[in-house]
Amino acid sequence: MSVLVYIPSNNVLPKAALETVTYGKKIGQDVVVITNGTADDAMLSTLGVYGASRVLIDRSYEGNDPQQLTRLIANAAKTCNSSTIIFSHDVIGKAVAPRLSVRLKAGLVAGAVALPNTDGTVKVNVFSGKSFGNVQVNSAVRIISLLPNSIQPEQTGSSCSVETFDGQVGSTSIVVKSTKKPEGEIPLPEAELVVSAGRGLKGPENWAMVEDLAKVLGAATACSRPVADIGWRPHHEHVGQTGVAIRPNLYIAIGISGAIQHLAGVNGSKTMVVINTDPEAPFFKAADYGIVGDAFEVVPKLTEALKKFRESSH
Amino acid sequence: MLHNISVIFVSRKLKDMKILVCISKSPDTTSKIAFTNNNTAFDENGIQYIVNPYDEWYALVRALELKEAGGGQVTIITVGGSADEAVIRKALAIGADEAVRIDADPVDAYFTATQIAEYAKNEGFDLILTGKETINYNGSQVAGMIAESLDLPLISLATKLDVSDSGLVLERETTGGVEVIEVSTPAVISCAKGMAEQRIPNMRGIMAARTKPLQVVSPVSVETLTAFVSYEMPDAKSACKMIDPSNMDQLVELLHNEAKVI
Numbered sequence: 001m002s003v004l005v006y007i008p009s010n011n012v013l014p015k016a017a018l019e020t021v022t023y024g025k026k027i028g029q030d031v032v033v034i035t036n037g038t039a040d041d042a043m044l045s046t047l048g049v050y051g052a053s054r055v056l057i058d059r060s061y062e063g064n065d066p067q068q069l070t071r072l073i074a075n076a077a078k079t080c081n082s083s084t085i086i087f088s089h090d091v092i093g094k095a096v097a098p099r100l101s102v103r104l105k106a107g108l109v110a111g112a113v114a115l116p117n118t119d120g121t122v123k124v125n126v127f128s129g130k131s132f133g134n135v136q137v138n139s140a141v142r143i144i145s146l147l148p149n150s151i152q153p154e155q156t157g158s159s160c161s162v163e164t165f166d167g168q169v170g171s172t173s174i175v176v177k178s179t180k181k182p183e184g185e186i187p188l189p190e191a192e193l194v195v196s197a198g199r200g201l202k203g204p205e206n207w208a209m210v211e212d213l214a215k216v217l218g219a220a221t222a223c224s225r226p227v228a229d230i231g232w233r234p235h236h237e238h239v240g241q242t243g244v245a246i247r248p249n250l251y252i253a254i255g256i257s258g259a260i261q262h263l264a265g266v267n268g269s270k271t272m273v274v275i276n277t278d279p280e281a282p283f284f285k286a287a288d289y290g291i292v293g294d295a296f297e298v299v300p301k302l303t304e305a306l307k308k309f310r311e312s313s314h
Numbered sequence: 315m316l317h318n319i320s321v322i323f324v325s326r327k328l329k330d331m332k333i334l335v336c337i338s339k340s341p342d343t344t345s346k347i348a349f350t351n352n353n354t355a356f357d358e359n360g361i362q363y364i365v366n367p368y369d370e371w372y373a374l375v376r377a378l379e380l381k382e383a384g385g386g387q388v389t390i391i392t393v394g395g396s397a398d399e400a401v402i403r404k405a406l407a408i409g410a411d412e413a414v415r416i417d418a419d420p421v422d423a424y425f426t427a428t429q430i431a432e433y434a435k436n437e438g439f440d441l442i443l444t445g446k447e448t449i450n451y452n453g454s455q456v457a458g459m460i461a462e463s464l465d466l467p468l469i470s471l472a473t474k475l476d477v478s479d480s481g482l483v484l485e486r487e488t489t490g491g492v493e494v495i496e497v498s499t500p501a502v503i504s505c506a507k508g509m510a511e512q513r514i515p516n517m518r519g520i521m522a523a524r525t526k527p528l529q530v531v532s533p534v535s536v537e538t539l540t541a542f543v544s545y546e547m548p549d550a551k552s553a554c555k556m557i558d559p560s561n562m563d564q565l566v567e568l569l570h571n572e573a574k575v576i
């Protein structure tokens with residue numbers, strides 16, 4: 001019986017990959033990683049450091065069609081006699097894990113936030129982060145998709161072997177025409193630090209100071225829903241109950257009132273800082289650190305203070 | 315309104331599509347979440363149910379736009395008890411032509427998706443649309459499960475859906491970016507923000523919804539693969555530490571030494 005971890009085709013190892021391998025190692029001895037694409041052996045072998053016993057890669061397939069990936073992973077699960085299969089609960093995990101669940105008749109725990117409990121149930125995020133549920137799996141094989149930033153990668157071993165694997169992915173009916181990837185941006189769901197702003201900023205022209213702050217921190221930027229709806233910021237920055245749900249280590253909310261729908265998507269953040277002119281803003285009830293003040297004065301000061309701190313700690 | 319622009323690109327080739335839109339109920343977004351029976355069940359006391367926003371705003375409205383541009387039929391389907399008919403009527407008021415209710419408690423995603431797939435398999439739908447997830451269970455599971463059950467392609471987290479000569483043109487989220495893709499019908503699509511804009515039902519729609527066909531279908535026998543056995547609330551936050559707006563050095567110090575996040 002092995003634990004199988006799927007890692008999306010990529011030429012760098014994202015933190016989510018290290019998180020899922022670490023998670024796998026904590027629930028089983030024999031952790032096999034399955035992946036596809038062009039990643040080189042040297043990079044993949046470092047997954048052993050995080051607990052993998054070996055890595056299987058299908059180099060003949062570079063795509064990300066959920067139907068084909070499902071076949072690849074199902075074949076690997078059969079070869080490895082896997083009892084648990086782990087994904088990151090990201091764009092690929094959300095598409096592939098449910099398909100695999102049907103294919104293998106294996107119960108899917110979607111959006112796990114912690115290691116399995118002693119009774120075998122797994123804690124997941126429900127009600128858009130307003131609470132948690134504990135899910136029991138009734139089938140012999142289980143699938144777990146892990147919310148990014150739920151556990152820290154841990155180095156426990158040494159490099160492992162990398163073997164080619166024929167996933168027999170079959171044909172696809174999806175043709176990818178083009179891919180747009182914003183350069184140098186940190187994808188929001190994986191970001192450890194997030195700077196977010198709302199309608200309190202009054203207009204899109206005022207976002208330079210938010211971006212400056214994010215840059216000094218190395219943070220991703222986010223926004224409240226009305227800000228995305230009126231087109232001040234792109235939709236993919238919209239966080240909350242009807243946007244992206246995030247759980248970074250640090251969430252800085254600037255000029256955001258803290259409506260229940262906004263909080264739902266961000267209250268998994270480990271530390272929250274709120275900057276708001278209104279001392280009665282509901283966000284202060286959810287925050288760890290609060291500053292009652294005008295964003296236009298406070299944010300540049302915070303950026304300066306961080307610059308100083310970064311310089312002195314180098 | 316922005317959504318009208320994309321409607322123009324609907325070509326004449328893929329006309330009269332049969333579209334199935336999967337609808338789930340979810341608690342109103344302002345709901346206070348609580349649990350009963352020793353934290354084993356969701357407390358429905360005082361909860362108002364709405365159509366899950368992703369299903370309504372994006373999947374249903376885009377289906378209606380495609381029908382308005384190219385003809386066709388929009389059917390909504392939900393797995394739920396008779397109490398869910400209020401939510402079904404709301405979706406009909408927005409403009410769906412007819413509704414199907416599978417008369418069963420949607421115990422887990424696998425059960426729900428299998429019921430929908432069983433119904434859909436002989437109905438010849440060109441498109442099966444879902445919202446990207448429900449706002450209560452956030453699983454993002456049903457679309458993928460339907461697709462696998464019916465052996466159809468899945469385009470998940472689609473932010474744009476148009477019809478071209480040869481099939482469908484979509485945009486979908488990828489890790490940190492967007493992909494433009496083409497796929498032929500039939501296909502299963504989970505819909506995310508960007509695909510359409512919310513529509514408010516008007517009086518005429520609400521009146522018409524009362525007499526639109528609502529078919530109640532018996533469930534097939536399906537095992538469940540998972541169960542929620544208990545719930546818990548997040549730990550209570552300790553009080554917010556207030557910091558003087560002129561003292562950002564203190565905030566940086568606290569973030570570094572106390573919160574240890576920078």
Ligand SMILES: Cc1cc2nc3c(=O)[nH]c(=O)nc-3n(C[C@H](O)[C@H](O)[C@H](O)COP(=O)(O)OP(=O)(O)OC[C@H]3O[C@@H](n4cnc5c(N)ncnc54)[C@H](O)[C@@H]3O)c2cc1C
Pocket residue numbers: 197198199200201223224225226227238239240241242243254255256257258259260261262265275276277278281293294295296343367
């Ligand atoms: C079904 C539904 C779903 C929703 N989903 C979401 C969601 O996913 N995400 C989301 O964000 N919202 C969501 N909303 C909207 C939500 O209810 C709020 O309306 C929204 O979050 C408010 O955005 P805001 O805080 O940016 O704006 P506002 O509520 O207008 O708040 C602006 C804040 O800025 C402060 N401010 C003003 N000037 C300054 C200044 N100079 N410096 C500092 N602070 C200043 C004000 O005191 C105020 O607190 C949803 C609503 C509904 C009905």
